[in-house]
Amino acid sequence: MVETITAEELRDMIDADEDFILYDSRDPESFEDWHIAEAENVEYSGSNDELVGEFDEDDIGAGDTVVTICATGNSAESFAEYLEREGYAHDVKTVEGGMESWSMVYDVAPIATSNDDLVILQLQRRSKGCLGYVVGSKSAGEAALIDVTRASDEFVAAANERGLKVTHVFDTHIHADHISGGRKLANKLDVPYHLGAPAETRDPQFEFDAIEPNDAVELGDVEIKAVHTPGHTTGMTSYLVDDEALMTGDTLFVESIGRTELQFADKDARDGARVQYNTLQNVIMTEPNDVKILPGHFSVTNDGEYVDVTPGQPMFSTVGYIWENNTLIRQSEDEFVEHMFENLPSKPPNYEQVIATNAGEYEPEDESEETELELGPNRCAATEESTVADD
Structure with a gap:
């Protein structure tokens, strides 16, 4: 009898490097757009219950474990x-909920801090490369959530498990690749929802608790200061936590930098790159070398490969390391601007509709539409490959 497993159990099998064969039974086009790195594509029709793609039974050994996955679980x-x-x-297993469930798998990675009172947890959405954060004060028992995704319960649970009550919710900017859960969660918890005050340039159709550049929110003795870091968007705001860590949103990543042309376009595109x-040069790179850079995303290829990171492990760099090793940041301004437009990846799927949703201009009909809008990896980086040179 076929055994049903969860997407989280599949993650654990992959992380444990278990020996199994993973078949993805979606159509080849959907598979090429986005799949798990370990998967092989064999198309199967769930509605007609028939094999469509090519399949070689000799690929399966007598003692092999086989796992199947598709879009929602039916054809698999x-x-x-x-x-x-x-x-x-x-020994056959199938993943309940398919790639839709895989898209909502999270890992929680604690970030080491020098302040014993400070808690920083990094929540990693491994299929899309989204990163969000819990920032808390042990003594105050309070937490702020930064860049919350639709899976807001994951963030609240991570805070509560460490005895922290959520008192503030932040977004670094109006996102283009995924639907933010921050505003709805803040309303549900009746706590302030913060965007940087420059987010007004994006004309959001809702009220929010604006935080001005260089102003701070305090959780006990833990300070979260707003740092205006435009470029990816005009309203982009990073958050400096206790002078230890900078949540950079989509401005600066561990392996690359944020693209700019999703907001800035046509004749303004190169102006956005200059911003x-x-x-990068005059704001972020002026922070002390040991300040941790905690980005809003990591890069996942269409083939499901992770660029310069390992899911489940803390994903961060430091100002000093990035300055020494990120080849884009060391370029001249003119070289940087031209490089930003030579090899840009394709845009995030449905990005205009996602922006409209996060700006309060559009409301998806239901959770299924939200899932459809978000499917696939993020494409917020300006490069497909790492721009960080090896040591």
Whole structure:
């Protein structure tokens, strides 16, 4: 009998480097757009219960474990039953909820701090490369959440498990690749929802608790200071936590920098890149070398490969390391601006509709539409490959 497993159990099998074969039964186009790195594509029709793609039964050994996955779980379950029925595999598992469930798998990674009172937790959405944060004060028992995704319960649970009550919710900017859960969560908890005051340039259709550049929110003795870092968007605001860590949103990543043309376009595109250059050179890189850079994303290829990071492990760098090793940041301004437009990745799927949703201009009909808008990896970096040179 085919066993059903959760997406989290699949994650654990991958992380434990277990020996198994993973088949993705979606159509080839959907598979090429976005899939798990370990998967092989064999198209199977769940509605017709028939094999569509090519499949070589000799690829499965007598003692092999086989796992199947598809978009929502339907065709993968049918394919798993087919493999078992035809005698091709005897240990067959199928992933409940398919890639939709995989898209909502989270890891929680604590970030080491020098202040014993300070708690920083990094929540990693491994399929899309989204990163969000819990920042808390142990003594005050309070926490702020930064860049909360739709899976807001994951953030609240991470805070509560450490005895912290959520008192503030922040977004670094109006996101283009995923739907923010910050505003709805803040309303639900009846706590302030903060954007940097420059976010008014994006004309959000809702009220928020604006935080001016260089102003701070306090959790007991822990300070979260707003740092205006335009470039990815005009309203982009990073948050400096206790002079130890800078949550940079989509301005600066561990392996690359944020693209600028999603907001800045046409004749303004190069102006946006110059704004980004100024932010990197004259704002972020002027912080002390040991300040941790905690980004809003990490890069995941369409093939499901992770660029310069390992899911489940803390993903951060430092100002000093990035200055010494990020080849884009060491370029002249003109070189930087031209480089930003030579090899840009394709834009995030449905990014205009996602921006409209996060700006309060559009309301998806239901959770299914939200899931559809978000499917696939983020494409917020200006490069597909790492721009950080090896030591």
